[in-house]
Amino acid sequence: MSGYLLQQIVNGLTLGSLYALVAIGFSLIYGVVRLVNFAHGDLMMIGAFLTLALVAGGEVAWAIVPLIVMAGGFVAGGAIERLAFKSIRGAPMITGFIVTLSASVAIQNLGLMILGDQPRNFLFPSVFRERLEIGPVSLGVIDLAIPAATLLLVAAVVAFVQRTRLGIAMRAVSENPLAARLMGISLDRAVLVAFGLGGALAAVAGLFWGGKFGQIDPLMGFVPGLKAFVATIIGGVGSVGGAALGGYILGFAEVAFVGFMPAEYAGYRDAFVFGLLILILLVRPQGLFGREEEQRA
Template sequence: MDTLYVLSQLVNGLKLGSVYAMVAIGYSIVYGILRLINFAHGDIMTVAVYTILSLVTIFGLPLWMSIGASVVMAVVVGLIAERTAYRPLRAAGEETTLVSSLAVSIFLQNLMMMIFSPQRKAFHLPENLTFLHNFNGIRLSTMNIITFIAVIVILVILTFVIKRTRVGMAMRACSDNMDASRLMGININHVVVIAFIIGSSLAALSGLMLAGEYKTIDPMMGFVPGLKAFCAAVLGGIGSLGGAVLGGFVLGVAEMLFAGLMPTEITPYRDAFVFVVLILVLMVRPNGILGSREGGRS
């Protein structure tokens, strides 16, 4: 086993990790405010990907326009779910909305199956995005590079928004103490809607990146990456954006190293391995790698 191979597996891990990181940021923002584990988050990615595919193949729209439309679609679906499945149950507690989000997830998967059939479909990005650059034997597509940079840029922007702006302060206040936030005159429904807009937009973008990497899509494609991104968020310290990104990279790298370096008899268990990593980390650091000691619940 040569170093180049290990190195390229590491890079593959970073590729996968940046997709997880992107999804995990969205998870973390919604969770931070509502303590809602939104299982439907991954399926919003699926909706976005099918939106792109239909607009490009059926209506012949240019890719950039379809991506824009997919973000809008993801936001609309996310907001409908919030309004119909989460908001009415908000007072009922976290367990109830968690079950409700599972229902939304199953609903979206089946809706996609009904509309687009359960068959896998090919998903090809234009060649200028899939072009492979060769860095001393390590190959990266233009899309991989864009994804990696996008994650960092989004992390920086969102961190700035949350730390420095009025709406960010309202988001942190809601995350800290919901009832007190209401007593300050904060319209918490606005804050929740903003969180869902951010989360769903990021889900749409990460769906595009995932589909571009796998080159095929199917109605169930979002669920497991969604779960892993949730693990990434928990692993990094849920509620912390930096933690979500770190968790995404750690999980992605761990998964690819496992897949690349272990004997082929056990590599099919890479999904299980990801969850084992989560359990092990939480045993040592119950609030995640960057999680605060007090108050954090995972």
């Protein structure tokens, strides 16, 4: 295998990990409230800036920064749910959409107001920026750390959803909210945990994003968030494993498009991703691995 190909595989793995982390949140939230949370991508931005603030202080040990960022993401995700979505639960779907879109616009513009529109440089400690030469491939330590951490997190979330009481409660709500409530499951808690967990994963994705690309700004979350939603659709909305897989498929597809098409097409990568979205929605709206939902009167 040529070095170039290996390099592209590493790139796809990194980008795919970022999409996977955000896509899982979309999937969890959609599962419990049947809502696409447009504000989800902006939690990435919050996570990135939280990291920057922690690192700029310089007093927090690096090992615990991701933990604090995830806790912050959990709180932010939960806060969005409590402030904006809780009062409209049960409203028509379109209302839900408009509220999530409003929350997204409000977060972005609050970011602009507080942080200004200039991108900030984002530096990981030097350990992560070191490059390893493995044969013909030059790897940043970060390129290995991101997929490794992602796999760990995905495994943890899957275990949580499959094994714990709260995870089982979330799955029950996702299957049938009414029956779940009759069984004594707290809808509020299941929804809060889904938003919080999604927020934590998105925030840590923001940390990785900053580390990988080196620059962050208040509007950085929206388009990657939409792309992660594309990944969710590819994997089939509503399953954690499917969303993660969709993230990797999209990451590889995007990297392949940029890496193997003539250079003048590289600018079209976003058009390619969303073109792919429309194509998949047409051919297989339930996603590559999802089941079709029955429509009843």
